[in-house]
Each structure stands twice: as C-alpha cells, then as structure tokens.
Amino acid sequence: MSTASTIGGRDVGPALDGYNPARRASCPAAPGPESPTYYRIGAVTVCLHSADARFREPFHHLYQRHYIGGPTLSAVHIRVDRVIRARPLGRGFRICVDGEERFLLRKPQAVLPHVEWAINAAVAATLPRYHQLHAGVVARDGFALVLPAQPQCGKSTLTARLISRGWSYLSDEFALIDPDTLRLDPYPKALCIKEGSFEIVDAFCPTAGALPSYEKSWKGRVRLIDPQALRPHRTPWGVPVGMIAFPRYVARPAPALHPLSRARALFQLLDVCFTFGRYRAATLDVLGGVVERAACFQLESGEIDATCDVLEAAWRAHVPASGRPDPADLTRPEEPVRPGVEAA
Amino acid sequence: MSHPEQAPEGRRRPASPTRALAEPPTTRTPETTRWRICREVIIHRIDDEAVAYDPGAHEVLYLDADAFEVFKQVDGTRDDAAIFLELAQQHGETTDEVASRFAPVLAAMRRHGWIGRTHGADEVS
Structure with missing residues (x-):
C-alpha cells in the first residue's frame, strides 16, 4: 500500500509502503516539521532532524513514549535529507550522524531501518561510560x-x-x-x-x-x-x-x-x-x-x-x-x- | 594488515576448537627447549580457569583448567619434560599420561604465539 504525504502543501512523493497515518489517530501528534525532535530512549538520547513526514511520523510513533520536549546537552543527532546527486544515485536520501554522512539511500522504504542502524552505530562508537x-x-x-x-x-x-x-x-x-x-x-x-x-x-x-x-x-x-x-x-x-x-x-x-x-x-x-x-x-x-x-x-x-x-x-x-x-x-x-x- | 577473520576492533575471531585440533604443530620442539611467556599478559582468573589478555596485541586467550595449569608452569626455567614432571607430581599421574594430555595444550599456546623458546636469556622463537 502506498499513500501520499505532503509537507507545507508540497508533494514530497509516495509515503513508505504500508505506512498509514490514519492508523496513528490515537498517537500524540508528531512535532512540527522544522523542529528537531528529542527522544530519551533509556540511556540513549536521540535528536531527529527531518522535515520529511514519511520518516518523522513513523519514528515518532515508535518512540512517542520516549519523546522529551526540549534539547539536551548530549544526544545522537540524526539528520535525514533529500538529496539530488549525479547518477547513478540520482534522487535519494542522506542520513547523517552528528554531522557526518553515514548512509545514502535511493528508496524511502530503506530510510527508517537505516536511521535505527545509524543510531546503533553511534551508540557503539560514542555513548560514554557504558x-x-x-x-x-x-x-x-x-x-x-x-x-x-x-x-x-x-x-x-x-x-x-x-x-x-x-x-x-x-x-x-x-x-x-x-x-x-x-x-x-x-x-x-x-x-x-x-x-x-x-x-x-x-x-x-x-x-x-x-x-x-x-x-x-x-x-x-x-x-x-x-x-x-x-x-x-x-x-x-x-x-x-x-x-x-x-x-x-x-x-x-x-x-x-x-x-x-x-x-x-x-x-x-x-x-x-x-x-x-x-x-x-x-x-x-x-x-x-x-x-x-x-x-x-x-x-x-x-x-x-x-x-x-x-x-x-x-x-x-x-x-x-x-x-x-x-x-x-x-x-x-x-x-x-x-x-x-x-x-x- | 587486515585479516579475513578480523573483528571490527582488530581482534581476531576465536578459532574453532575443531580447527585448532586439526592443525598439527608445524615444528618439532627440541626436548631441551625451555618455555617462557613471550608477551605482557594480564590474567583474569575465574574459578580454576582464566582469560589471558595481551594489551599490546589486543588479543585474548581462553585457558581452561588444563591449559591454565600448563600456563602457570611456563616460567622460562622449564622445558617440556620438566613441565610434565611437575604436573605429573601434582596430579598423581605418570609423566606419559600427563604428556599425552598436556602436550597439545602446550603446542596450541606455541602455535598462537603466546609462549616462545628460551635458551638462557635469548629467545629464539
């Protein structure tokens, strides 16, 4: 199944296969598209920067219980951007961790698990003390x-x-x-x-x-x-x-x-x-x-x-x-x- | 240099016991060779076993009870015969029995580069 998503009235293409925003009716609304969203997932704090509702909303749905309002001093910063590159990549998505590019992906269906993958890699590499x-x-x-x-x-x-x-x-x-x-x-x-x-x-x-x-x-x-x-x-x-x-x-x-x-x-x-x-x-x-x-x-x-x-x-x-x-x-x-x- | 079995942090994955057994010692050890531990090693003992860690090479070695017994005898003053004699006295077994049981352990340690030969103060391998 594929549904359409828009951000600010602009069509941003098909949503992730199978993701149905209507099913999220009981969830707290995801924060606005421009603001970074912070989640304290146990000992790990994550800040997601993405203007794309196809990734921001399902991520928020998974982690809404861990949503915290304001910024914290230490967090893994994950940014998801649309990019247009020379072939063979062409249009795609870039996932950056703490400002460094980690993944370049062609398909939107690949973004969310790679966001999770990027967070895990950052936890293994940088989480202090543990x-x-x-x-x-x-x-x-x-x-x-x-x-x-x-x-x-x-x-x-x-x-x-x-x-x-x-x-x-x-x-x-x-x-x-x-x-x-x-x-x-x-x-x-x-x-x-x-x-x-x-x-x-x-x-x-x-x-x-x-x-x-x-x-x-x-x-x-x-x-x-x-x-x-x-x-x-x-x-x-x-x-x-x-x-x-x-x-x-x-x-x-x-x-x-x-x-x-x-x-x-x-x-x-x-x-x-x-x-x-x-x-x-x-x-x-x-x-x-x-x-x-x-x-x-x-x-x-x-x-x-x-x-x-x-x-x-x-x-x-x-x-x-x-x-x-x-x-x-x-x-x-x-x-x-x-x-x-x-x-x- | 990268190795096909190398883990991300540069440690080698553990060799399987089967594979270790399948590899015969490549050289015959002279009877007079005395053995010494040829690394700076940190020993973490648990019960009658131990894990040895070489911080320089960032390698670890698991020593079961038999291997730990042998490891403790490797002090640079004993050759195979002296090690087996000492262990035979400790275990109340004949030297031949002890040799057949512990010789593969000694060979495995040598193969993995944790012990080397000494002649006096000179290490030759």
Missing part, C-alpha cells in the same frame, strides 16, 4: 537475562517472545553495563525483526502482521516493533545480571541449554563487546565481575516457545527471585572444551 555488549536483554524478578550473540543468531526474535511471555525489555541490541555497579541500563529501542522471523512473531503478536516492512540493505526486509505493543510493561533500570545465555540457532525442534564455565563466558563476551577496544584491560574486570555473579549457558535455540521454556526453567533453577544467584549452585560443564586454549 561497557557495551552486542546482546538482547530482558529482565524478570529484578535480574536480567542477557543474550549475547553476533548478528543473525535470533536475538531479537527470542527477545520479542520473552517480552510477550512476561519479561521486561531492556534492549534487543545492546547490554549497557554501568562499570561502577555492574548493572544494566536499558536502551529500549524498537525491536528489529528480520523477514525470516515475520511468521514466528505474527504467531504471538497478531498486530505485527499489519506493520510495514522496510528494506535494510543486505539484511533484507525488516519490521520495527514497539516493545510495548508486545506487552505493556515498565522499563527497568539498574538491573543486575542473573543469567547469560549465548544463543545459536540450530535447525532442530528441541532446544538445548549447555552450562558454560564463567571464564569461557567471559572469553565469549569479549568477542561481542563493542567497547573492548576503548576500555581495553578494564573490560576484563567489568565483564569478569558480571560473569562471576551470573549463571552462564550456551543456548542451542529451536522452536521459539520450547526455547523460552528451556530458558525459563534454567532461570527458575539458577536465579532465585530473592537475592543473588549462588555461584555454588551453578552447574559446571562436564567436559572441558578442547584443546584447552583458544585465541581471539
């Missing part, structure tokens, strides 16, 4: 479950299902670790679900099927889902880590959870740590402190609900609702990984 892991994070009983993984491992899909099953959402992309407290702060961005998981998510979130899909480069088509649409809930802050499970999708129906030694977990966390290069040796102390307080597992994901069942059973066994998990209760792996030494 040690950052590439991970999905949800919380329950006052503790966080961290799902660290490389892209395409199913973090976002698993995170979405856990939210719908009663977990609170912190992020589907970043675990932001406060080095002073070793607790996690949220970055509750819209969940980015790839096309391969559309059917899975539709099964537990019927409204997701009506959402527009966008083009995200080589990652294919994606949907951006407001986590509150999965289940209304509060976003927790300052959550200690209770459990770490490294997900890996295995094409078989039965999922499996294998205990992981904490040194091995630390080693694997370093591989998905965005800030290891920035904080160097201090990273070992911070992540070492995190794993020493957590139950650590390797997760072979399978059917989504069966995977969640396995995770929640382990959670109940290892992360008591009151008090910290007792390291003495954590199961050690029966077989050490051979050959016993692994470099990264």
